[in-house]
Amino acid sequence: MSKIIVAQNAGFCFGVARAVDTVNETIGKYEHIYTYGELIHNKDVIADLEKKGVLVTEDIDSIPQTERTVVVIRSHGVSKAVYEKIKQCGFEVLDLTCPFVARIHSRVIEAGDMPVIIIGAENHPEVIGIKGWAQGKVYIVGSAAEAEKVPFLEAALVVAQTTITHRLWDEVVSALKTRIRQLDLFNSICDTTQKRQKEAVELARASDIVLVVGGRHSSNTEKLYQLCRRHCEKTYYIDNIAQLPLEKVTNHVIISIVAGASTPDWLIREVKTLMSDVEKVVDTTENMEEQEVV
Ligand code: F3S
DSSP: OOEEEEOTTOSOOHHHHHHHHHHHHHTTSSSEEEEESOSSSOHHHHHHHHHTTEEEESOGGGSOOOTTEEEEEOTTOOOHHHHHHHHHTTOEEEEOOOHHHHHHHHHHHHTTTSOEEEESOTTOHHHHHHHTTOSSOEEEEOSHHHHTTSOOEEEEEEEEOTTSOHHHHHHHHHHHHTTEEEEEEEOOOOHHHHHHHHHHHHHHHHOSEEEEESOTTOHHHHHHHHHHHHHOSSEEEESSGGGOOGGGOOSSOEEEEEEOTTOOHHHHHHHHHHHHHHHHHHHHHTTSTTOOOO
């Protein structure tokens, strides 16, 4: 029989849980509830919210202008321009920007016209939001090689997308040290991310199979996958139970389940239950002749 381990740091982080819970509590209190972009990177959760009347848009002009319309800002936060546009349109704003992301916005605002370097992915909504609060020049750097393209500067503030790895932070910062005389370093990697990644690596090292559960657009889940993959060759990235690689599960192995910050608990439980059921089948059939092992 295999051993199934679920990571302790799996599923909704503080910022995502707060956003999902608050939106659920808001249902029924307004005529229209819109989220600016998908509340979290999970299709099932978004579909469920849609059924309850919570709609997604990034086109503020298309939102019906009634007194009872609320626009939700998700945990990733938004740029100053988007925030002001929502306000100017007269909508009530439910700002669920994660406090850890809001802290980055504050540091960027405090930097005034000093150049800001954001270590992260250019197209990620959190990075777009952070960039949108800067008053000076912004450089977005996704790797040490990209850091080499930043011009020589007198001073710069360096911040991180909350979900990058410490390894990336260290690599980029050492590359920047050769180009910028005075670095104001604000390592804004989220603690949750750090714990989650550390535990994922430990589990991957000790496991035969790792299942990484989470949405395909979830940057932190993708990073967990990459980290686990480095330490466990049989690492699989799954959105839902339909994608479980049941045919690849063998008996007497250690299977770890890790999950991103936007993966709901019920999905993690579903994966665990299905894996346990499969393992029971394997366990009861292993001594039967000509029985195909799942
Ligand atoms: Fe916030 Fe960290 Fe989650 S920044 S949204 S608690 S990953």
